[in-house]
Amino acid sequence: MSRFISRRPRPSALRTRTAVVAAGLGAVTVLGTGAAIAAETGTAVSKPAVVTSTANAVAAQAQAQSQAAAKTVAVQKAAAAKKAAAKKAAVKPVAVKKAASAWTKPVSQYVVSATYGNAGNMWASKHSGQDFAVPTGTVVKSVGPGTVVKAGPNGAGDGPAYGNAVVVKHDGNTYSQYAHLSRVDVKIGQKVQGGQQIALSGNTGNSSGPHLHFEIRTTPNYGSAINPVSYLRSQGVTL
Structure with a gap:
C-alpha cells in the first residue's frame, strides 16, 4: 500500500501570503479609487514632487539669465556713454586762422639810412620818404x-633824381x-597784390649808394608825400 502524504502549507506562511495579497489589492484599490475620483470631479491628480522641482529650477534659471542680460545691457550703455564723453572731450575747437594782412614792408631786410622829414644837403627840402639801405638786386614789393x-626811367616822370621808379595807386x-631801382618788373595799368614783386633795388638817379627810396603820397606826383611810417602803421605794418 502506498502512502499519501498531504503537504498543507504551514499556518505562518499562509498568513504571510494572505497579508501580501491583501496589501497589493489595497494599493490597487486605492489607486483605482483615486483615478476614479479624479475622473468624476475633473480635478488633476497631483504631479510628482520631482516635476515641481524641475519647473522651479527652470524658472530660476530663466530669471537669472534675464538679470544677467539686463546687467550686460547696462554695462554696454555705460561704456558707450563713457566713450562718447571721452570723444567729445577730445575734440578741440578749430583754431581760426587770422587773415593775412594785405599790406607789407617794401623790402624784407634792410637798414634805415634816412627817415621822412630829415633835412640835409642831399635834398632841396626835407626828405620826402624813407630810405632803406639794401644791396643792389634786392626784391622790392608793393606794400599793398x-x-x-607810373613805371620807368627818369623817376617815371618825376625827374631824373629818382632814377628808375614805380608808383602804385591804392x-x-x-x-x-x-625809386633808385635797378630794374622795373611791372607796367602801367597792371594790378598788383601786397607783397608782390614789382622791381629790384639799385643805385640809379641821385643816389649815394644802393638803397630803396620809398614814399607814400596823396597824388601820383612829386610834392604830395606824407609820413610813410605812420601810414603803414595804420595798415598794421611797422617799419
Missing part, C-alpha cells in the same frame, strides 16, 4: 594791393612810390 600808374587815393 593796387594798380601801377584805395583811398593813396599812392606808394619806389
Whole structure:
C-alpha cells in the first residue's frame, strides 16, 4: 500500500501570503479609487514632487539669465556713454586762422639810412620818404594791393633824381612810390597784390649808394608825400 502524504502549507506562511495579497489589492484599490475620483470631479491628480522641482529650477534659471542680460545691457550703455564723453572731450575747437594782412614792408631786410622829414644837403627840402639801405638786386614789393600808374626811367616822370621808379595807386587815393631801382618788373595799368614783386633795388638817379627810396603820397606826383611810417602803421605794418 502506498502512502499519501498531504503537504498543507504551514499556518505562518499562509498568513504571510494572505497579508501580501491583501496589501497589493489595497494599493490597487486605492489607486483605482483615486483615478476614479479624479475622473468624476475633473480635478488633476497631483504631479510628482520631482516635476515641481524641475519647473522651479527652470524658472530660476530663466530669471537669472534675464538679470544677467539686463546687467550686460547696462554695462554696454555705460561704456558707450563713457566713450562718447571721452570723444567729445577730445575734440578741440578749430583754431581760426587770422587773415593775412594785405599790406607789407617794401623790402624784407634792410637798414634805415634816412627817415621822412630829415633835412640835409642831399635834398632841396626835407626828405620826402624813407630810405632803406639794401644791396643792389634786392626784391622790392608793393606794400599793398593796387594798380601801377607810373613805371620807368627818369623817376617815371618825376625827374631824373629818382632814377628808375614805380608808383602804385591804392584805395583811398593813396599812392606808394619806389625809386633808385635797378630794374622795373611791372607796367602801367597792371594790378598788383601786397607783397608782390614789382622791381629790384639799385643805385640809379641821385643816389649815394644802393638803397630803396620809398614814399607814400596823396597824388601820383612829386610834392604830395606824407609820413610813410605812420601810414603803414595804420595798415598794421611797422617799419
